[in-house]
Amino acid sequence: MEYETIRAAVDAETEISRSRFITRLERVSTEEEARAVIARVRAEHPRARHHCTAFVIGPDGRIQRSNDDGEPSGTAGAPMLDALTSSGLYDVVAVVTRYFGGVLLGAGGLTRAYRASVADAVHRADRVRRAIRQEVTVHCSYEVAAQIESEARRRGFGIGGAEYSDHVAQRFAVARAEIVPFTELVAELSAGAAEFEQGAAEFVDLSA
Known part of the structure; x- marks a missing residue:
C-alpha cells in the first residue's frame, strides 16, 4: 500500500475582496498533531477573525475533520476538506486564517475562497510517496x-x-x-x- 503526503510545510496567501486568506498546510500523523498545528497558527494570528480547518489522517484517510470556526455553516471547513480529499494527499492539516476586509463575500464566495486557498497551497506542495x-x-x-x-x-x-x-x-x-x-x-x-x-x-x- 502506498499513499502521498507532503514533504514540508507550505504557506500561501491570497486577497479576495479585501479579505486576506492565509493558508498553512502541514504534514501530521495523528489528530493530536493536527490540533497542535491549529493551535500554533491561532497563536501566530491572534487578531484574525477566523481560523478554519480541515485535516485528513491515515494512509486510507480514515480520520477526516473540518471546522468553519464561525463562518456560515458549510462555507469553509467542508470546501477545505473537499480540496484536500480531491488532491489525493493524506496525513495533512490545512488551516486558513481570514482577516476580514469589510466586504461580505456571501456563502458562494466564501466556499470558493476557502476551497481555492487550500487548492493553491496543495499546488505549491512538494509531494512525497x-x-x-x-x-x-x-x-x-x-x-x-x-x-x-x-x-x-x-x-x-x-x-x-x-x-x-x-x-x-x-x-x-x-x-x-x-x-x-x-x-x-x-x-x-x-x-x-x-x-x-x-x-x-x-x-x-x-x-x-
Missing part, C-alpha cells in the same frame, strides 16, 4: 559494508542509519516482496558472512 518497508539490519565486516551499501542504493533499496563497533550494523528499508532478493544480494557480496536481523515493518518516505 510513502510505502510500507521492512527494516533489515545487516551485520557485516567493514570490508564489505561500503560495497553492500553502494549496490543496495543502486538497486533502489532504502538506506537507513548505521552503527559501528567491531563490525558494521547497517539498516535498510526493503519492500516485503524484495526481502529474498535483497538477502541473496548481501549473501553474495559478503560471501555468506553477513548476518541479518529483521525489524518492524512501517511506512517510510520513498526517494524521488
Whole structure:
C-alpha cells in the first residue's frame, strides 16, 4: 500500500475582496498533531477573525475533520476538506486564517475562497510517496559494508542509519516482496558472512 503526503510545510496567501486568506498546510500523523498545528497558527494570528480547518489522517484517510470556526455553516471547513480529499494527499492539516476586509463575500464566495486557498497551497506542495518497508539490519565486516551499501542504493533499496563497533550494523528499508532478493544480494557480496536481523515493518518516505 502506498499513499502521498507532503514533504514540508507550505504557506500561501491570497486577497479576495479585501479579505486576506492565509493558508498553512502541514504534514501530521495523528489528530493530536493536527490540533497542535491549529493551535500554533491561532497563536501566530491572534487578531484574525477566523481560523478554519480541515485535516485528513491515515494512509486510507480514515480520520477526516473540518471546522468553519464561525463562518456560515458549510462555507469553509467542508470546501477545505473537499480540496484536500480531491488532491489525493493524506496525513495533512490545512488551516486558513481570514482577516476580514469589510466586504461580505456571501456563502458562494466564501466556499470558493476557502476551497481555492487550500487548492493553491496543495499546488505549491512538494509531494512525497510513502510505502510500507521492512527494516533489515545487516551485520557485516567493514570490508564489505561500503560495497553492500553502494549496490543496495543502486538497486533502489532504502538506506537507513548505521552503527559501528567491531563490525558494521547497517539498516535498510526493503519492500516485503524484495526481502529474498535483497538477502541473496548481501549473501553474495559478503560471501555468506553477513548476518541479518529483521525489524518492524512501517511506512517510510520513498526517494524521488
